[in-house]
Amino acid sequence: MQPHSEMSAASAWLALAEDLAPEEEELQSLEDLRNSLVALRQLSSFGGDGLGLWRGGLSAVSLPRLRAAELRLRSRVTEGLTRVRHGGGGAGDLGVDWPTDDEIRPPWSADVPSRVAAALEASARTACALEGESGETEEVDALCRIDCHPGRCNAELCWHCWHLAECGQRPQEVAEVLRMARALSAHGTPQRRAELAEQRWGYLPALAEATEQAVRRAQCDALRVLVLGGVGIAAVVAARAGAHVVVWEPNLTVACIVRQIAKDYGLEDRVRVVEQLSGAALDAEASSAQLVILEGLEP
Secondary structure, three states, X not given: OOOHHHHHHHHHHHHHHHXXXXXXXXXXXHHHHHHHHHHHHHHHOOOOHHHHHHHOOHHHOOHHHHHHHHHHHHHHHHHHHHHHHHXXXXXXXXXXXXXXXXXXXXXXXXXXXXXXXXXXXXXXXXXXXXXXXXXXXXXXXXXXXXXXXXXXXXXXXXXXXXXXXXXXXXXXXXXXHHHHHHHHHHHHHHHHHHHHHHHOOOHHHHHHHHHHHHHHHHOXXXXXXXXXXXXXXXHHHHHHOOOEEEEEOOOXXXXXXXXXXXXXXXXXXXXXXXXXXXXXXXXXXXXXXXXXXXXXXXX
């Protein structure tokens, strides 16, 4: 039997999260914001309060209801923190430690990949008014769709949906976040690849051996190989074994490194590195290749 205190805490948490109805007047007070932030931290504390909430009754709550309550709580905390920050306030005004990005970021769940795929598919079918770089319109729309949930959107707590209804387009801020994320990813990829190569050093010799065996088994004078990502290991081994290789590496810095590695081995006439490859061009390269190798080190 669960302790009475745990059951009371779980009921109080759910009541607080579900009571965050939209209000026409001024947004919550600092005290309301503090209470919401504490509740969010309780849910995230898997080894402490979070486990107590789970044992106290949240385990019996349906997942859609629990997820909707959590989304409403995160939405209100994020909006409240934004108002405090833009008003020149900080942790001293809150009376508690200012939350980290991980604390207010929606958690990872097993359905995220399928939700991303569904959002991209839906966005590709729907024209969005936001103007931007090629392909950016659909990607921004997909990012907004992924973050949407009926329990929050129908309660007028979803900024993305409100902006689309009021302004006829998705928020420009989302496009700016997407561009910044791409820039940070491009800058950090080389170091991340190096770290992964060091951590999984045994993987690279195994990849090289498997690549060489596959090329030699093919017994084809004009073997075409498509390598997806990586650091050039498979490309060099396949080219030295006589294959013609195309490496698809979207990161410009890593692509330059792979080109230089091929040149250092005197294989620049057998190794071609491309940064942009998608749609019909990707289909053409994949269909013309007798061997496709996935070298990317990322999980």
